[in-house]
Amino acid sequence: MILEGLLSVADPFIIFLIAVGVIVGIIFGSIPGLTATMAVVMFLPVTYAMTPVQGISMLVALYIGGISGGLISAILLNIPGTPSSVATCFDGRPLAEKGQAPKALGVGVVFSFIGTIIGVALLIVISPMLASVAIKFGPFEYCALTILALSLVITLTGKDMVKGLIGAVIGTTLATVGLSPIDSKQRFTFDITNLTAGFKLLVVLIGLFAITEVVKYAATVRKPENFTIEDDVKMHGVGFSFQEFKSQIVNAIRSALIGVGIGILPGIGGGVSCMVSYTVAKNSSKYPEKFGTGIIDGVVASETSNNGCIGGAMIPLLALGIPGDAVTAMLLGGLMVHNVSPGPLIFQKSGATVYGIFFAMIIAAVMMLIFMLLGMKGFIKVLKVPKNYLLPIIVVLCCVGAIGDSNRVFDVWGVLIFGIVGYLLIKAKIPTSPLILGFILGPTLESNLRKVSQLISTDSPLSHPIFVGFMILTVIVVILSLRSNKKANAALDVEE
Amino acid sequence: MEYRKNLYPGIILTIISAAYLALSGQIEIFTGSGATPLDARFMPRLWGTVLLILSLMLVVRGIKQRKAAVASGEIDASKKSLIEAIADSREVLLSFVFLAIYVAIMEPIGFLISTAVYLYAEILLLTEKSKRNYIIPLIVAIIFAVGIDFIFVRFLNVLLPAGIFGF
Incomplete structure (x- = not known):
């Protein structure tokens, strides 16, 4: 099956599709206001x-490129190209101001690559294991699992629990x-x-995540916004020394693991993981006071972890059919279009395809590394593409995607x-x-x-230990979040 | 003006969830053998009730905030008339209107022409007045409309509406 997967992607056409996906992804990731989600929607009809x-390889390439591209604008413009690169600004921008933009970019690219590879490696190890556990799940376990996932997404996505819940319930009512x-x-x-x-699902996603971006720009x-782009950045190799690389190994591995862990949780992804890793790196550093002044540790923490998130987010998507965020929900749509149904049976039903996807992700990561190191100048130029065009x-491409899914114009009304x-x-x-x-x-x-x-009536829920475990976890999650919610509200009252 | 972000959505969602709950009564119930104790109405009723409660919570929160805002006297100062508010976000509203017109004309006059028209209008809308140029957007609109139509219909097997002119 693994060999079959490798053979299925060892095709020049697929390699070409991955290359296109990575390049377009990087461009979408680097331009603020365009996201990896939009890149995936746009290319779905293709x-x-x-x-x-072929199709899914291209979509994951877009995803990897999209998350990685964000570092370019974070470092050069101080605007994260995607939310995943928020924390890259903290040290990336000061580095660029010190005239070390090539170094910051080089570090960002190389550690994005390392983060992706660690994430994919864990994906390959964990997802079959998770699937083999989940295959024993019956109605009881699924019930508890969905309740747990919903309560996690509501508590993790925002400070406002009521609005998080409203979002989720609007989603369930729409469904x-x-x-019946x-x-x-x-x-x-x-x-x-x-x-x-x-x-x-596709129609809802396009409407909520693509059309809204256009309208936000319209506003x-x-x-x-006026910003100037330094486009005379000269890259020499990777821009940093082997010594510097060695000093970051611990930081990189820790950040990647944080990224994978956060990626697995539903509702939060790259944006949260880069912030958490940055904070952890700062707190466990011997020189926390230097963070924010332009040291590579900050860039490493942020970029390794947001890319680690990719592999993490794919784990529940493939093994349980539960996507964690908008991009993976889009990938779920893409998988369904191609008749691959994610869930515990995926390794039996479409094993070759899944291993194909794993190899495609590794190829995409390598290509991202090469393209971004060699083609940085080009990507920086693309930042100037006029968004009004x-x-x-x-x-239009989103509309084509909506029509093409089932060949009816009705779905475009849904998008609207x-x-x-x-x-x-x-x-x-x-x-x-949460919606x-x-x-x-x-x-x-x-x-x-x-x-x-x-x-x-015939089967006691107490005879299902997994069900009981999930329910206890849900109760813990709810209690913890209620407590932190209370604290946050109390803090607000004090401020007022 | 934080209360607006709670009060208005709360009111709208209250109405929607009440209507949703009322409509859930029309769902047929299957009572034959093998019917599940929880019927097809159960989940909609559950979600509808939860949404109703949450919306009312938003309304209450909004009213409290509004009272506080009135008490501190910050409410009149920022009052904008409806017309002003609409004029202020005209690009947003027009973007939706253009998209609606685009979808409406797509089937009668075909994907190609409607796309070219939509692209031209929307590009102009998204360009700041002082930077507007009427020729380049036209060329871009036509090239992309033709290109997208050609690629998807010829190579990617997506059926796009052909319209009365047959293209």
Whole structure:
């Protein structure tokens, strides 16, 4: 199976697709306001006609490129190209100001690569193990697992628990439109045939995460941001010495592990992991006072961990079918388009494809390293691409993606509606990641809960240790977050 | 004006969740053999109730904040008229309107023409007035409309609406 996977990606066409994916991903990652999620949406329709391995290889390449590209603008513009590179600004920018931009970029690129590789290695080890445990899951275990995942995403995504919950419940209610699980009754379809299958995940994602970005830009048309880009950055090799590399090994491994761990948790991803790793690196450093003044330790911590997150986020996606954030939800959409259904059976049903994806990720990481070291000048130039031209084209491609999924224009109306909904939610400060997770997990919860309601007369839930374990964990998560929520509110009251 | 971010969404969501709960009564229930004790209405009712409670919590929070804002007298100073507010975010509203028109005309007149028109309009909308140029966006719009249509229909097997002109 592993060999089959390797053979399936050892095809010049796939290598070419990965290369295109990485380059486009880096560009999307580096331009502030364009995200890895948008890159994946844009290219989804391109993959419809491809084989699963071809299509998904390209999508993961976009993902890896997208997360890595963010460091360019974080260092050169002091604006993170993606939220994942927020902490890269802290030390990357001061380094650039000291005239050491090539060094900062080189460190960022090399450690992004190392982070990706560590993440993928753990993905390859952990996901089959997790799948083999999850294969024994029945309705009880799935019920508890979805409740745990939902409570995690709500508590982790924001400070405001009520709004986090609202986001998740809006998602679950949206998912009730269409036929009910188990007995296939029409719900909230208003006799519209197109609604019978419910809203499509892809349509919701495009509306919430792509259209809203365009509209957010539209809101700033009359408030243009002025920034200058230093484009005379000369890269010599990797820009730093072997001595410096050696001094960062511990930091890199620790940060990558933090990244993988945070990636596994639903709802939070690169943005949180880079901040956490940065703080941890600072606190465990012998010279914490130097952080923020332009030392490579900060860049290493941030960039290793956000790339480590990629592998981490893929673990629950592949083994359990639970995506952690918008990009992985998009990948879930991509996998489903290609008839690969993530979950515990994925290694049996589509083992070759999964190992193909693993190899594609490694190839993409290597290509990211090479392209970013050799082509940095080009990527810096692309930062100047006018967004007023780029964004409308992205909207059109999103529409094509929505139409192409099931060949009906009806879905583009859905994109428009979810674009409006997404914009209103942003305005109301209701987070959208719990919404997506609620949308995906709601139906899983419902069908399993209803099966449980049937089983419970003959089967005691207490005879399912995994179920009990998950429920206890959920209670702990809820109690801990309620406590921290209380503390945060108390702190606010004191300030007032 | 923090209260607006709680009060208004709270009111809207209260109405939506109440309507959703009311509509959930129309769901048919399967009662034959093998029916699950929790029927097809159960989850919608649960979600609807939870959403209703949460929305009311937002409303209460919003009202409290509004009271505090009124008491401290900061409410009148920042009051904007509706027209001003609309004018202020006209690019956002127009972006949605353009997209709606685009989707509406796509099937009757075809993907190619509607895309070119949409791209041209939206590019101009997203360009600051002082920097507007009417020729380049037109060329870009036409090239990309033709290019996207050609690539997707010919090479990627995506069926795009052809419209009355047949292209």
